[in-house]
Amino acid sequence: MNGAQSLIRTLVDAGVDVCFSNPGTSEMHFVAALDSVPEMRGVLGLAEGVVTGAADGYARIAGKPAVTLLHLGPGLGNGLANLHNARRAHTPIVNVIGDHATYHKRYDAPLESDIDSVAGTLGGWLRRSDSTADVGADAAAAVAAAQDPPGRVATLILPADVSWGDGGKPCAAVPPRAPKAVSETTVKQVAEVFRTGEPVALLLGGAACREPGLRAASRIAAATGAKPFIETFPARLERGAGLPAIERLGYLAEQVAYQLDGIKHVVVAGTKAPVSFFAYPGKASDLVPDGAQVHTLATLDEDVVAALEGVAGIVAADTEPVLAPAERPELPTGELTAQNWVQVIGALLPEGAIVSDETNTSGLLLPGATAGAPRHDVLTLTGGAIGQGIPVATGAAVAAPDRPVVNLEADGSALYTISALWTQARENLNVTTVILNNRAYAILRMELQRVGAEGSGPKAKSLLDLSTPDIDFVRIAEGMGVPASRATTAEELAEQFARALAEPGPHLIDAAIPPLL
Amino acid sequence: MNGAQSLIRTLVDAGVDVCFSNPGTSEMHFVAALDSVPEMRGVLGLAEGVVTGAADGYARIAGKPAVTLLHLGPGLGNGLANLHNARRAHTPIVNVIGDHATYHKRYDAPLESDIDSVAGTLGGWLRRSDSTADVGADAAAAVAAAQDPPGRVATLILPADVSWGDGGKPCAAVPPRAPKAVSETTVKQVAEVFRTGEPVALLLGGAACREPGLRAASRIAAATGAKPFIETFPARLERGAGLPAIERLGYLAEQVAYQLDGIKHVVVAGTKAPVSFFAYPGKASDLVPDGAQVHTLATLDEDVVAALEGVAGIVAADTEPVLAPAERPELPTGELTAQNWVQVIGALLPEGAIVSDETNTSGLLLPGATAGAPRHDVLTLTGGAIGQGIPVATGAAVAAPDRPVVNLEADGSALYTISALWTQARENLNVTTVILNNRAYAILRMELQRVGAEGSGPKAKSLLDLSTPDIDFVRIAEGMGVPASRATTAEELAEQFARALAEPGPHLIDAAIPPLL
Structure with a gap:
C-alpha cells in the first residue's frame, strides 16, 4: 500500500x-x-x-x-x-x-x-x-x-x-472532541445580566444559529425583553415557519448602531462582540455602544446551545419561544425591482431548501420576504471574500442530494468562480442559481461614498461598472452545460424559478435587477 | 493631497x-x-x-x-x-x-x-x-x-x-539600476570552454532570448559547433524569419536527456542549469548529463547580452549568425488534428504578432511550424501555474495596441481565468484566442503514466476528463462580449483565424483538437 x-x-x-x-x-x-x-x-x-x-x-x-x-x-x-x-x-x-x-x-x-x-x-x-x-x-x-x-x-x-512510496499504514479515526461545557457559574452570572432590567442584546453565532439555540434564545428574549440578534454572517442559519425569526445584525455600522441603540449589555453566545466590517474615516470600528458591557456566555469552542438552554431554564422556565408563522408574500407582477425579486423567492422557496446567499446589496430585503417561508438553511459569506456562493451551493448539493439548493448570487461575485457551474452539470446537482444582475459592483458604488472618497469622477465610476459589455450569464451557463434563462419581469422570474426547482439538475436564471442604491 | x-x-x-x-x-x-x-x-x-x-x-x-x-x-x-x-x-x-x-x-x-x-x-x-x-x-x-x-x-x-490621510508627498523616480557587467575574466574563461573541442551546450534565458543575444549565441554555435538552446519556458522569446531559430529545451526530462546527450559542458547564460519540472520515481531531478560541467557566463542579474557578444567576439569574430529563412507551412485541409492546427497558425501568423502560448501538450509541434513565420514574440508559462495565457495576452495587448496578439490556449487552463475575455471586450483589445479544446487535462493523462501510477482506473481517468459535459467556449466567450466561432476542420480554423485577425477587437475560436497523446 x-x-x-x-x-x-x-x-x-x-x-x-x-x-x-x-x-x-x-x-x-x-x-x-x-x-x-x-x-x-x-x-x-x-x-x-x-x-x-x-x-x-x-x-x-x-x-x-x-x-x-x-x-x-x-x-x-x-x-x-x-x-x-x-x-x-x-x-x-x-x-x-x-x-x-x-x-x-x-x-x-x-x-x-x-x-x-x-x-x-x-x-x-x-x-x-x-x-x-x-x-x-x-x-x-x-x-x-x-x-x-x-x-x-x-x-x-x-x-x-x-x-x-510503499509502506503506507492506514490509521484508525481519532474521535473528535466535544465542545467544552460552559460553567454553571458563567450561566448563572449571565442569567443575572438579563435580570438587571437594563436593555440587553443577545448576539448568537455558530451552533446557536440552529433550532435548539434559536428556541432557547427566543425564550430568553420573550421572558426578559432582551433583543436577540444573529451574527452578521452566520455559517449556517436555520429559519422559516415554525422557527424563531431572529434578525441578523446589519452589515453597515449605521445599521448596527440603530439595532443596538440604547443597549447597556451585549451578551455574546458562540460569536464575538460586533466590529465594523471595514474602517471608515471618523467612524468607530468597535460597534458595541459606548458604555455598554460585553458578557461572554460561550466562546466559539464551547457548548453554546447547552449554555443558552441553561440561561433559559433560569430566566424563562415557563416561557415558550416565539415562532414565525407560515406566511409568504404574494407573487408580484411587473418589471423586476430590488424590492419585488425577493418576494418571488419568498413566495416559492421550497420546503427544506438550502439557500447559498451571496446577494450582497441586492439581498438587503431578502430576510423579510423569506421569514415565513418553509424551513430552510441559509449559508452566508462568512469571510467577505467574494466568489463563494456558487461553490458553496455546489458543495451543499453534494452533501444533501435530496434537498433543493437555491443560490442567490450577485453578478460581480459570480465571475470569480463561475466554473463551479460545470461541476454542477457534471454531478447533476439540484442547484438553482439566480444571478442578481445589476451590471455593477453595486456595493462598491455605495462604499465609494461611505468612505468619503469625494471627487470621484468617471474613471472611478467606470471601475465599478459591469455593463460595458453586459455579461450574459445565460450564455456562460449554457457554455458550461447548465440550462439557463433570462428574467426581466417578476412573472418571468417566478415561472422560471418554479420550473427550475421542478426539474432535476442545475439551472441558472439571469435576473435583470436594478441596483438597490 | x-x-x-x-x-x-x-x-x-x-x-x-x-x-x-x-x-x-x-x-x-x-x-x-x-x-x-x-x-x-x-x-x-x-x-x-x-x-x-x-x-x-x-x-x-x-x-x-x-x-x-x-x-x-x-x-x-x-x-x-x-x-x-x-x-x-x-x-x-x-x-x-x-x-x-x-x-x-x-x-x-x-x-x-x-x-x-x-x-x-x-x-x-x-x-x-x-x-x-x-x-x-x-x-x-x-x-x-x-x-x-x-x-x-x-x-x-x-x-x-x-x-x-492628508499629507501625501509625491516622490521623484529613483532610476533603476542597470544589469551588472560580467567580468572580462569570466568572458575569457567561458570562451575557452567553447575551444576545448568537447561538446558544449549553450543555454540561454532572460534577455538573451531577444535578437542581440540570439545573434551572438548563433555566431558562437556556428563557429564552435556548440549546441544552443533556449530555456524551457522563456518570459519573452523573439523568433521568426530573419532571426536565429534556436530550439527550446524540452519540458520532459526524456526530451532534455536526448537534447543534451553526450554534452560535456553546459554554459548557462541568463538562466540556471536545467532541472526536471517534476520529480518522477527513479528518475533524476538534475538534468545536467552525468559528468558534464556547468559554467555560468551570466547570472540572472548580469548583462547577459554583452557577455554573449564578448564571447562571440573571441570565438566567432568573423562568423555570421544563422538566420531562419522566411518559409511557412502550406495551409492544411481536413479534420483538425494535433499535427495540422499548428500549420494553420504557421501559415497565417501575422508580422509582429505577440503569441501568448499556453498550449501545453497541444503545442508540442508549434515551434517547428512557426520558425519561418514573420517575426513574432512568444510569451510562455514561466512558472507552471496554469491560467496564465488569457490574462497575459490581455496585458500584452494593452502594452502594444498596434500589434496583433494571438493567444493559443489549452481548454483546461483557460477556465481558471476565463473572465479576462471580458476585459478584452471592454478595452477592445486586438487579441485572437484559439482554444485548443481536446476536452481533457491531457497533460495529466500523460503524467499519470509517467509518474508510474499504475492501476489507475475509471475514477482516476474521470478526474482528468473535461467532456462530461463538453465545455462550449463559443457561448462562454459570447457571454463575456467576445465574438466567437467553432472550428472542426483546418479550413474552418484558417478562415476564422484570418477573419479574426483582420477585424479589430477580440475574437475567440473554439478549435476541436484531438489529444496529441
Whole structure:
C-alpha cells in the first residue's frame, strides 16, 4: 500500500468520503488511489476556488469535513480566498496540498514555492507528511483537528514521493472532541445580566444559529425583553415557519448602531462582540455602544446551545419561544425591482431548501420576504471574500442530494468562480442559481461614498461598472452545460424559478435587477 | 493631497501609467484618486488572477511595470498563481494591496488576514506603508525595486487610512539600476570552454532570448559547433524569419536527456542549469548529463547580452549568425488534428504578432511550424501555474495596441481565468484566442503514466476528463462580449483565424483538437 492509498483509506474510515479536487502531476498517485478505495467520491473542480468553496458548503450541511486536493503553492493560492471564508465559518476541512518530492525541492523547479507559509496564514492545523509510514496517522490527526471545536481548516502537505512510496499504514479515526461545557457559574452570572432590567442584546453565532439555540434564545428574549440578534454572517442559519425569526445584525455600522441603540449589555453566545466590517474615516470600528458591557456566555469552542438552554431554564422556565408563522408574500407582477425579486423567492422557496446567499446589496430585503417561508438553511459569506456562493451551493448539493439548493448570487461575485457551474452539470446537482444582475459592483458604488472618497469622477465610476459589455450569464451557463434563462419581469422570474426547482439538475436564471442604491 | 493621490502621481512620474485592478472597499480612495491623475489608465479585471496575469503580460512587452490593485489577503490569494508565474519570469510588477486601516486591524474583522506572510512568499520586495507622508517615497522605491535586474514583484501594502490621510508627498523616480557587467575574466574563461573541442551546450534565458543575444549565441554555435538552446519556458522569446531559430529545451526530462546527450559542458547564460519540472520515481531531478560541467557566463542579474557578444567576439569574430529563412507551412485541409492546427497558425501568423502560448501538450509541434513565420514574440508559462495565457495576452495587448496578439490556449487552463475575455471586450483589445479544446487535462493523462501510477482506473481517468459535459467556449466567450466561432476542420480554423485577425477587437475560436497523446 502506498502513501496515497493509506491516506484515502484513513480518511474514509474516519467518515471523510468526498474529495473535491483540482489535481496536478504531484497529486497523480492520490488520483490513482481513488480507484483502490471505492468509498471515496472524487468531485472535480476546474479551479481551486471552486474546490475549496465546495468543501466549505459541503461541511456546513454534512456536519463533517470533505477533503480538498490542491496542486502545490499556486493551487493553494487559487483556493485561498474560499479557505479564508471557511476559516471564518469555522468549517472543518481536510486540506491536502501536493508538493514536489522531498528530494526535488532543493532544485527550485518552476512550481516550487513556500506552501507552508501561505497555509500558515489560515491559522488552523498544519502538518507536512515526512514519511510514507506516517501518512495514515497524519491524515487521522488532520480529520480530528479539522473537527476539533469550533472547526478549522486542517492542512496536510503531501510530498509526491511520500505519496508514491510503499509502506503506507492506514490509521484508525481519532474521535473528535466535544465542545467544552460552559460553567454553571458563567450561566448563572449571565442569567443575572438579563435580570438587571437594563436593555440587553443577545448576539448568537455558530451552533446557536440552529433550532435548539434559536428556541432557547427566543425564550430568553420573550421572558426578559432582551433583543436577540444573529451574527452578521452566520455559517449556517436555520429559519422559516415554525422557527424563531431572529434578525441578523446589519452589515453597515449605521445599521448596527440603530439595532443596538440604547443597549447597556451585549451578551455574546458562540460569536464575538460586533466590529465594523471595514474602517471608515471618523467612524468607530468597535460597534458595541459606548458604555455598554460585553458578557461572554460561550466562546466559539464551547457548548453554546447547552449554555443558552441553561440561561433559559433560569430566566424563562415557563416561557415558550416565539415562532414565525407560515406566511409568504404574494407573487408580484411587473418589471423586476430590488424590492419585488425577493418576494418571488419568498413566495416559492421550497420546503427544506438550502439557500447559498451571496446577494450582497441586492439581498438587503431578502430576510423579510423569506421569514415565513418553509424551513430552510441559509449559508452566508462568512469571510467577505467574494466568489463563494456558487461553490458553496455546489458543495451543499453534494452533501444533501435530496434537498433543493437555491443560490442567490450577485453578478460581480459570480465571475470569480463561475466554473463551479460545470461541476454542477457534471454531478447533476439540484442547484438553482439566480444571478442578481445589476451590471455593477453595486456595493462598491455605495462604499465609494461611505468612505468619503469625494471627487470621484468617471474613471472611478467606470471601475465599478459591469455593463460595458453586459455579461450574459445565460450564455456562460449554457457554455458550461447548465440550462439557463433570462428574467426581466417578476412573472418571468417566478415561472422560471418554479420550473427550475421542478426539474432535476442545475439551472441558472439571469435576473435583470436594478441596483438597490 | 491624500496618500492615494501621492501614490498614483509618483507612479506616473516614474513611467508606470497602467493600473490593472480589482478593488474593494479598502481601495476606494485609490480608485477615486484615478480621476485626479489623468495619466494613469485603470483597467478592470473581474478576478485577481486576471489582474496579475495581465500585469505580467504588459511588462513583458512594455519593458516596464504596470501597477496591480488587489483587495486585502483574499485578493492577493486569488492573484498569487499569476504572481508566481511573474516571479519566475522576473517580470517587474508594482503590486499594491489595500489593507484595513491601521487602527482597524486589531479588531480582526472578517476580511482580516496575514497579507505580509503570503506576499513574503513571492521573494521579491515587500513594504507596508505606515504613514501618508511616506507613501510617495515607498511607491518610488517599489518601482525601482521592481525594475532592479532581473526584475521582480514589488509589493506595497497600503492601509486604508494611510491612503485616505492628508499629507501625501509625491516622490521623484529613483532610476533603476542597470544589469551588472560580467567580468572580462569570466568572458575569457567561458570562451575557452567553447575551444576545448568537447561538446558544449549553450543555454540561454532572460534577455538573451531577444535578437542581440540570439545573434551572438548563433555566431558562437556556428563557429564552435556548440549546441544552443533556449530555456524551457522563456518570459519573452523573439523568433521568426530573419532571426536565429534556436530550439527550446524540452519540458520532459526524456526530451532534455536526448537534447543534451553526450554534452560535456553546459554554459548557462541568463538562466540556471536545467532541472526536471517534476520529480518522477527513479528518475533524476538534475538534468545536467552525468559528468558534464556547468559554467555560468551570466547570472540572472548580469548583462547577459554583452557577455554573449564578448564571447562571440573571441570565438566567432568573423562568423555570421544563422538566420531562419522566411518559409511557412502550406495551409492544411481536413479534420483538425494535433499535427495540422499548428500549420494553420504557421501559415497565417501575422508580422509582429505577440503569441501568448499556453498550449501545453497541444503545442508540442508549434515551434517547428512557426520558425519561418514573420517575426513574432512568444510569451510562455514561466512558472507552471496554469491560467496564465488569457490574462497575459490581455496585458500584452494593452502594452502594444498596434500589434496583433494571438493567444493559443489549452481548454483546461483557460477556465481558471476565463473572465479576462471580458476585459478584452471592454478595452477592445486586438487579441485572437484559439482554444485548443481536446476536452481533457491531457497533460495529466500523460503524467499519470509517467509518474508510474499504475492501476489507475475509471475514477482516476474521470478526474482528468473535461467532456462530461463538453465545455462550449463559443457561448462562454459570447457571454463575456467576445465574438466567437467553432472550428472542426483546418479550413474552418484558417478562415476564422484570418477573419479574426483582420477585424479589430477580440475574437475567440473554439478549435476541436484531438489529444496529441
